[in-house]
Amino acid sequence: MSAFRALIGRDLKLAFRAGGEALTLVLFFVMVAVIVPFAIGPDRPQLTRLAPGIVWIAAFLSMLLGLDRLFRNDDEDGSLTLLRHAGLPLEAVVAAKVIAHWLMTALPLLLATPVLALLLSMSWAQWGQTVLALLIGTPALVSFGALGAAVTVGLRRGGLIAPVLILPLSIPIMIFGVGMMDPLAGSGATLFLIALSLVVTAFSPFAAALALRVAGE
Amino acid sequence: MSVDTVKQPNWFSRLAHPGQFLAWSRYLIWPLAIATGLSFAIGLWFAFFNSPEDYQMGDMVRVMYVHVPNAWLSQLVYGVMAVSALGTLVWRHPLADVANKAAAPLGAVFTALALYTGSLWGRPTWGTFWEWDGRMTSTLVLLLIYLGIIALWRAFDDQLKAGRIIAIVTLVGALNIPVIKFSVDWWNTLHQPASVFTKDGPKMPGSILTPLLVMMLAFTLLFALLQVVRMRTEILRRRAETLSRQAALQGVAK
Numbered sequence: 001m002s003a004f005r006a007l008i009g010r011d012l013k014l015a016f017r018a019g020g021e022a023l024t025l026v027l028f029f030v031m032v033a034v035i036v037p038f039a040i041g042p043d044r045p046q047l048t049r050l051a052p053g054i055v056w057i058a059a060f061l062s063m064l065l066g067l068d069r070l071f072r073n074d075d076e077d078g079s080l081t082l083l084r085h086a087g088l089p090l091e092a093v094v095a096a097k098v099i100a101h102w103l104m105t106a107l108p109l110l111l112a113t114p115v116l117a118l119l120l121s122m123s124w125a126q127w128g129q130t131v132l133a134l135l136i137g138t139p140a141l142v143s144f145g146a147l148g149a150a151v152t153v154g155l156r157r158g159g160l161i162a163p164v165l166i167l168p169l170s171i172p173i174m175i176f177g178v179g180m181m182d183p184l185a186g187s188g189a190t191l192f193l194i195a196l197s198l199v200v201t202a203f204s205p206f207a208a209a210l211a212l213r214v215a216g217e
Numbered sequence: 218m219s220v221d222t223v224k225q226p227n228w229f230s231r232l233a234h235p236g237q238f239l240a241w242s243r244y245l246i247w248p249l250a251i252a253t254g255l256s257f258a259i260g261l262w263f264a265f266f267n268s269p270e271d272y273q274m275g276d277m278v279r280v281m282y283v284h285v286p287n288a289w290l291s292q293l294v295y296g297v298m299a300v301s302a303l304g305t306l307v308w309r310h311p312l313a314d315v316a317n318k319a320a321a322p323l324g325a326v327f328t329a330l331a332l333y334t335g336s337l338w339g340r341p342t343w344g345t346f347w348e349w350d351g352r353m354t355s356t357l358v359l360l361l362i363y364l365g366i367i368a369l370w371r372a373f374d375d376q377l378k379a380g381r382i383i384a385i386v387t388l389v390g391a392l393n394i395p396v397i398k399f400s401v402d403w404w405n406t407l408h409q410p411a412s413v414f415t416k417d418g419p420k421m422p423g424s425i426l427t428p429l430l431v432m433m434l435a436f437t438l439l440f441a442l443l444q445v446v447r448m449r450t451e452i453l454r455r456r457a458e459t460l461s462r463q464a465a466l467q468g469v470a471k
Binding site: 147151152154155157161164165167168169171172175176179185188189192196207210211214215217 | 306358361362364365366368369372373375378381385386388389390393396397399400401403404
């Protein structure tokens with residue numbers, strides 16, 4: 001367990017010391033929301049109506065953008081090989097990296113959502129629901145992302161392929177995440193999203209670890 | 218008295234040997250091609266000349282004889298790929314990844330054709346090429362998954378490693394497809410009530426069902442034929458690659 005925590009700490013430390021990437025991601029997240037009114041017009045009621053969907057799309061794109069470096073840096077400097085032979089099972093290594101990645105990419109986005117709420121004229125209730133939905137859904141997104149990153153880790157030009165693989169698989173997360181706003185079916189969607197997120201988060205470390213083992217052979 | 222302790226290869230491992238596969242599948246191609254041609258001839262004759270017009274859709278109902286078999290194959294091919302993915306991961310069957318690689322573009326084409334014929338059919342009957350209907354949407358997502366897998370196959374240099382990694386992706390996709398289907402149906406009923414498809418469609422009379430079944434058989438045979446041919450091509454391509462690599466090595470040695 002201490003090795004597990006140490007691994008999370010190491011990833012966080014690396015991210016903080018190398019600096020900037022989390023902030024750049026937040027910047028991208030906000031920028032996506034900023035360009036939307038230019039595309040659809042500054043009509044406030046319309047923006048309010050579309051806001052949860054826009055926040056979800058922005059979150060999706062930002063998560064996909066940061067996904068590539070989940071295992072790639074470790075693969076390039078050889079620490080992935082060390083981790084593969086460490087006492088900690090590779091599945092736990094992947095789980096630790098997923099947690100660290102969530103803390104580095106999803107949490108800053110959640111903290112930045114008030115800015116988006118302001119820009120897209122969301123109501124506070126709407127904002128609260130969106131944050132809750134993202135809080136439930138993003139672990140599943142990161143877990144799918146870990147799978148995509150593990151599958152493409154051996155590829156020199158894998159950067160674009162992982163999002164293409166992950167996006168169709170993540171459609172249910174988006175459907176239920178946005179569906180949580182629905183006044184009628186919202187509670188059902190919440191339960192589905194929680195179930196989906198739990199299952200995906202529980203199983204994807206195994207699939208990703210299997211892919212990493214094959215890639216390292 | 219000596220006991221022969223060398224294990225004789227059973228039928229399963231004989232099936233697994235790519236050279237053996239090349240030998241016995243050669244005799245499969247012509248019978249398959251003839252059966253495909255025959256069933257297409259019979260099915261098309263039925264579909265065009267010996268099946269009634271629909272009392273509402275008129276001649277447009279004949280699109281169904283192409284549309285439904287393609288839709289059926291779009292799912293069957295993914296099933297074949299999922300089984301071959303299991304073969305790759307569990308038994309390390311040397312033909313399984315070849316089967317997966319051969320099937321992916323076929324599945325993508327059948328899925329694209331199902332969508333294409335569906336929208337051709339939808340235009341005159343529903344008045345639109347595309348509707349975000351549950352079934353159409355999940356077929357579209359299936360097409361995206363196929364295309365992702367093809368892109369992944371093309372990105373790898375080492376085909377053996379690619380086979381095992383793509384097997385993982387294929388299985389994850391297979392587990393996820395029912396979830397996608399369910400979520401899309403849920404989403405669709407949320408946004409618009411089902412108006413086009415009714416829960417229990419019209420019962421089909423035999424005069425329509427017979428040509429439909431013959432056409433489904435014909436398309437399935439076509440898939441089997443193309444799959445065998447593509448698997449043979451892939452094995453030969455890998456063999457040619459190995460030979461050219463060996464030749465290059467010998468050239469270096471001299």
